[in-house]
Amino acid sequence: MSMNTSERPTTAAAPAWYELALCAQTGPGFFFPEPGSSLRDAKRLCGACEGRAACLEYALTNDERFGVWGGLSESERLALRPRD
Ligand code: SF4
Numbered sequence: 001m002s003m004n005t006s007e008r009p010t011t012a013a014a015p016a017w018y019e020l021a022l023c024a025q026t027g028p029g030f031f032f033p034e035p036g037s038s039l040r041d042a043k044r045l046c047g048a049c050e051g052r053a054a055c056l057e058y059a060l061t062n063d064e065r066f067g068v069w070g071g072l073s074e075s076e077r078l079a080l081r082p083r084d
Helices: 016-020 040-047 052-061 074-080
Strands: none
Touching: 016 052, 040 052, 052 074
């Protein structure tokens, strides 16, 4: 079974920081908006999230390509990756 990359970790596999995740209360659609739509609301929520640092680290470590993680968009996370 392939994993849907547009979903947050499931409860069974959730990392510890996910208990702090504010996005767990909003549903994934908020953090995976349609292309071209605003990320402002999602980023604002990340700004108030206690799990933000761990969330961003998780996304970078696991090469999450889609949506907002740790307050950063896909392109913003891409900019943080070391270049080969
Ligand atoms: S930083 Fe944002 S994406 Fe990450 S857990 Fe918190 S609310 Fe969710």
